[in-house]
Amino acid sequence: MSVRQSLLAILDRGDCYGSQLRAEYERRTGARVNVGQVYTTLERLERDGLVESGGVDDEARVLWRPTEAGRAEARSWLSAASLPEGRDEVALKIALAVTLPGADVDAILSAQRAAVREALAEVAGEVADAVPAAIVRMARRARLEADLRWLDEVEELTAAAEPFALLDERPRRGRPVRSGG
Incomplete structure (x- = not known):
């Protein structure tokens, strides 16, 4: 918001x-x-x-x-309607990890799942003393629950994913080497 x-x-x-x-x-x-x-x-x-x-x-x-x-x-x-904006840092991190040799995607998903469950426990322990606070708490809980379902889907999707190396072909543009002066 x-x-x-x-x-x-x-x-x-x-x-x-x-x-x-x-x-x-x-x-x-x-x-x-x-x-x-x-x-x-x-x-x-x-x-x-x-x-x-x-x-x-x-x-x-x-x-x-x-x-x-x-x-x-x-x-x-x-x-006006409001939709989440910006980058989804968690999705980007997992998408990148899937492509990197040596990245432990299962451990990343496990850590993320544990963090979401901890946040859910905190939300469950909160007491909303007014309707506005209850609305915010309910939205947070619903998003966290959706995150857990999404992590389950990502785990299935990444099970068969294979990391890959850098491309041999390099883009023609790039930052030139600085002169030593």
């Missing part, structure tokens, strides 16, 4: 100062965020014209509020 868009969505409800935003984020999601990240994000949002200073409160804390562009971005983000 984007901290940036989350903070904008919270600010759309009313002006807040940095520590208040952090507390609201944690209260609403059950996830922790570093207060330094909140302030850095606010600075970037201000730079990008999505928030502005709303003055100060009675204790001289800077209040932040979204600009119209910030409100539009928050509402757009909330209404």
Whole structure:
């Protein structure tokens, strides 16, 4: 989840100062965020014209509020579907290991499975005291359970995989040797 868009969505409800935003984020999601990240994000949002200073409160804390562009971005983000982004580091590591002579793919899968089971045990031990935290906990549990099923499938798939050597044919492009000067 984007901290940036989350903070904008919270600010759309009313002006807040940095520590208040952090507390609201944690209260609403059950996830922790570093207060330094909140302030850095606010600075970037201000730079990008999505928030502005709303003055100060009675204790001289800077209040932040979204600009119209910030409100539009928050509402757009909330209404759009979200899919996992970026590289799947675990899948890439296993895919690479399958191709490398000497890599112990079974040990990698075993270690990953143990880590997922440990994370599942932690999630099972958590108590959600509010609906938002329960939603986050349930999503984490479902993803971890799916990870275990995926690891079982990968284990079957990799059983017959054979590592392979580097290609003899090299790409024509490459970084030239630096001169010694």
